[in-house]
Amino acid sequence: MIQSLLIANRGEIACRVIRTAQKLGIRTVAVYSDADAGALHVRLADEAVLIGPSPARESYLVGEKIIAAAREKGAEAIHPGYGFLSENADFAQAVLDAGLVWVGPKPDSIRAMGLKDAAKSLMSKAGVPVTPGYMGDDQSAERLKSEADGIGYPVLIKAVAGGGGKGMRKVDEATDFMDALDSCRREAASSFGNDVVLIEKYILSPRHIEVQIFGDAHGNVVHLFERDCSLQRRHQKVIEEAPAPGMDEVTRDAVCGAAVRAAQAVDYEGAGTIEFIADASEGLRADRIWFMEMNTRLQVEHPVTEEITGQDLVEWQLRVASGEPLPLRQDELMIGGHAIEARLYAEDPGSGFLPSVGKLDHFDLGEVGRIETGVEEGDSISPFYDPMIAKLVVHGEDRDAAITGLASALDEVEVWPVRTNAGFLFNCLLDEDFAAGELDTGFIARKLEELVPTADVDEELWRAAAVIALASENGDELAGFRLNALAQPSVTLSHRGERRRLVLADKEPFAAASGFRDEERVVAFYEGQAYEFSLASRGRVGAVAGDGALVAPMPGKVTSVDVAAGDKVSRGQRLLTLEAMKMEHAIVAPFDGTVAELNVEGGAQVQVEAVLARVEAAA
Structure with a gap:
């Protein structure tokens, strides 16, 4: 078995790998950028090495620095996690050339499956159906x-x-x-x-079905069944589950068998995922599922497979990389129950899912299910990396039980002042079509308006906020707060311009919210959503850019500028594109008019609320 391991990644996956490695008695080495100097994965590892500035291209994506760190600390092997350099065949080869163990597939396998066009051609020759x-x-x-x-x-x-x-x-x-x-x-x-x-x-009723496969150096290849990753927003997975709803045994045998053939075609070792697209217009059928691509690494959603099989896939990776055979044969692997995972992102669904950055002054993910995270209260969410801050995973005896459990987990999420998509995820789970297993990759786009939580609060939530304020004021725990312990308890709160003085009576119902109070506000958490109430006598109004001024909604890089000062523009026309947290955001004209100011050029780094341009309305 490997004795020392460097994890060439950050965040929750680095923490995940570290925990399994330490369970196996393996010494762990973390790497970190300037932005991650105090990160959780750095605190968990036995040792840690600074590898560069905050931008990933100057730190986590520089293979030479990572290999140098492994040599400096005497690490025997490198685990790449997912993302960054995990599917970079040249980096994998460099690790091997340095005399280190690569915890992943052979570089030739990565190359064979790394380019989608070549991979599809290879799969077709191997008898795997392709789109x-x-x-x-x-x-x-x-x-x-x-x-x-x-x-x-x-x-x-x-x-x-x-x-x-x-x-x-x-x-x-x-x-x-x-x-x-x-x-x-x-x-x-x-x-x-x-x-x-x-x-x-483009398949009009597509389901995203993927199969977890594993190979070793002794010629063995097995699958660990399928996952359904159909709930996506902008092609990014949001909720994943295993097994796939509506998957019968005949179709499962066909798709999982195709996945094993795909892995065998490239002499695969280690963990990998074969991704398929299914035309689900008439349910899942073996003759309507086609190969899309192979991910030659561990997937973000691997915990749902672990939950239904009872296996630790990181441990499997480390054992295979150490030269051991696969821990189990195909006939020893079975599906037990159902598991669902939700990806908790630092983003604001109410503002078009813009990334949310800053310090986690309040961070509590509750105690329901399995929680995979790379942050703790007091840490900061950086604009330099992917906005996923946690994965919430629940296993149940069946799909209904797993859905109920995950909804309960999301209801317990308390994050402030960074915004999250927990309320949005909660609404997805409670949707009647989701509960019925009526899924496809267009599910979220079709239902977006009803899935995004509103900022509106009802009477019971107003009263819940008042209870939180009064309980905190009197030093009582919310659960033990008694309204009749105070003489005519009352508090004045403001929310989105509405101001109320609330006098609470014993028998008045209030929402089952949790929360906290500080000197300026009350924050109530309900069904995953955070609601802020001001304690000031007058609600504060934030700075608003003047008419026609377009401000940066988050820190980022200007990747394109499509207009010049003086140009005539139409409402909705793209003026420039801002990239932040690996996503592009179009900045568009608010109305017909003329570009009066253009304050940035391509390649510029901008801060949140920087005025990028100003449009003067047409006369």
Whole structure:
């Protein structure tokens, strides 16, 4: 068994790997950037090494620094986690060339499956069904559009080196193709250093089904059943579960068998995931599931597979990398119950899911289920990395029990002042179509308006906020607060411009919210959502940019500027594009008019609320 391990990653996955390694008696070494100097994964590891400035391209993406850190600390092996360099074949080879153990598949396997076009060709030869599309060498915009026109819209433009929803655009109309192609290529070049794309037919009732596979150096390959990752927003997975709802044994055997053949075709070792797209218009059927891509690493959603199989997949990775055979044979693996995972993001659904950054002054994820996180109260959410701050995982004897448990877990989430998507996730779980297993990848887009929590509060929540304020004021725990312990208890609160003096009576119902009070506010947490009430006699009004002034909604990098000062623009026209937390955000004209000011250029780094441009309304 490996004796010492460097984890070439950060956040919750680094913490996850460290815990299993330490359980096995393996010494752990963390690496960190300037932004992560006090991060949880650094505190958990036995040793830690600073590898560079905050931007990932200057730290976590610099393989030479990571290998140097391993040598400095005498680490025997390197685990890449997911993201960053986990699917970089050159880095894997460099690790091996340095005389270190690579906890992952062989570099040749990564290369074979790393480019989507080559992987699909290889899979077709191995008898694995693939989706129709164009994967040719001619990358001219004209040829790509011609192929898309021939396939028929809608189509999907995908970066061949992409992953995690990056470098991917759905195009519904021929007139939108060129803009989507430009945006996709920009994001792919920025995220992966490769702007080559392929075109696929977009399946109108798609389910995202993936199969966890594992191989070892002794020629053994097994699958650990399937996961359903159909609940996605902008191609980014939001809720994942195992097994897939509605999967019968015949279809399971077909798709899992295809996944094993795919792994065998590239002589695969270690953990990997074969991703399929299913046309679910008539339910899941073996003849309507096609290979999409292979992820040659551990997946974010691997805990749901662990929960239904009772296996520790990181331990499997470490044992395989140490030269051991797979811990179990295929006939020894079974499905037990149902598991669902929700990804908790630092983002504000009420503001278009813009990333939320800052210090976690209040951070409590409750005690329900399994919690995977890389932060604790007092830590800060940085603008430099992915906004996922935790994964909440619940296992139940069946799907209904797992849904109920995860909803309870989300109801217990308390995060402030950083905003999260917990309330949005809660609403997804309670949706009647989700409960019925009526899923596809367009689920969230179709229901977005009803899934995003509103900022409105009802009478019971007003009273709950008052109870929190009065309980805190009198030193009582909320659960033990008795209204009749005070003479005519009352408090004055303001919320979104509405001001109320609340006098509470014993028998008046109030929402089952939790929360806290400080000198300025009361924050109530209810069904995953945070509601702020001001204790001031008058509600404060935040700074608002003047008419036509466009401000940065978060810190980020200007990746494109599409207009010049003096240009005439139309309402909704894109003026520039801002990239933050690996996502692009279009800044558009608020109305018809003229660009009176343009204060940035391509490549500029901007801070939150910086005035980027100003549009004067047309006369």
